[in-house]
Amino acid sequence: MPFPGSSLPLFDVGTLFALVGPPAGSSSPARPHDRPIAVLGGCLALGCYIAMIAHLGLAPHGVAPIIAVFIAALASSVVGFAFSAAGGAILFHVLPSPVEIIQILLVCSIANQALSVWALRRAISWRATAPFLLSGMLGAPAGAWLLLHSEPHAYLLAFGVLLIGYSLSALIRPQTQLRRRWLGGDWLVGLLGGLTGGFAASPGAPLSIWLTLLGWDKLRRRAVYQPFILVIQCVALVSMQAMARQVQPQGSITGVSLYLPASLLGTWYGLSIFAALNDNQFTLAINLLLIVSGLALVL
Numbered sequence: 001m002p003f004p005g006s007s008l009p010l011f012d013v014g015t016l017f018a019l020v021g022p023p024a025g026s027s028s029p030a031r032p033h034d035r036p037i038a039v040l041g042g043c044l045a046l047g048c049y050i051a052m053i054a055h056l057g058l059a060p061h062g063v064a065p066i067i068a069v070f071i072a073a074l075a076s077s078v079v080g081f082a083f084s085a086a087g088g089a090i091l092f093h094v095l096p097s098p099v100e101i102i103q104i105l106l107v108c109s110i111a112n113q114a115l116s117v118w119a120l121r122r123a124i125s126w127r128a129t130a131p132f133l134l135s136g137m138l139g140a141p142a143g144a145w146l147l148l149h150s151e152p153h154a155y156l157l158a159f160g161v162l163l164i165g166y167s168l169s170a171l172i173r174p175q176t177q178l179r180r181r182w183l184g185g186d187w188l189v190g191l192l193g194g195l196t197g198g199f200a201a202s203p204g205a206p207l208s209i210w211l212t213l214l215g216w217d218k219l220r221r222r223a224v225y226q227p228f229i230l231v232i233q234c235v236a237l238v239s240m241q242a243m244a245r246q247v248q249p250q251g252s253i254t255g256v257s258l259y260l261p262a263s264l265l266g267t268w269y270g271l272s273i274f275a276a277l278n279d280n281q282f283t284l285a286i287n288l289l290l291i292v293s294g295l296a297l298v299l
Helices: 016-020 034-056 064-079 083-094 098-119 126-149 153-172 185-200 204-213 218-243 253-257 260-276 279-298
Strands: none
Touching: 034 064, 034 260, 064 083, 064 098, 064 260, 064 279, 083 098, 083 279, 098 218, 098 253, 098 260, 126 185, 126 218, 153 185, 153 204, 153 279, 185 204, 185 218, 204 218, 204 279, 218 279
């Protein structure tokens, strides 16, 4: 079934759309009672899960961090990136251990991206993604090294200001596009995405900006930067572990895994919202999330 406004096939999320209803513009028959039932069921499932772990004493810092992860996953999965920025902006105020926070963000983000890539698998063009991936895989270890062997504050500040400045200008002039595509641009943007993924946990921001400037529709954009983010995050994580073996993580795998159900449920809902957005709404959501990412880096 074609995706509205795109020649690419509709991404398949299995039973997702059977529960939340068909995307906007779909010719599939709508079942009016399915959407509220799905929303209510998801809220009840999240509430029961939070109540259970709170009753069993499995959440030593309370349920606020789990709710924060759910909100960050929902917001970021609408556009496909910025989970670490949105989640980190909250978790750094409610959890005491930076190492545990990074663990939670990395594990949940990789799980969210894996679910999103699976949902988009029929729309992904690995040939179009290859230049970004190849250069990004070179940049990610360099970004990880920069994070571990230098003071990245100045880089993060500059990158955050750049994201905020671009997003604000894009909101003021939403139709800005490149008149000519530079052939080496994909490789350079991929390298920059790898670098920012390694030292700022934000590999998707440069690609989302570049593909928006190229005028691609929402599904085509996301089908490129979604697998890019997943691969770069994995490369960055492996690189950090290899470069910093002496650093012992403070959070247990069991503790981190408590956040996965809330994170995946938020991603599930975010994907359904993504399906209902048109290209202009999707671009607006991207710019707002880029501003959040920039503020998280600056503040």
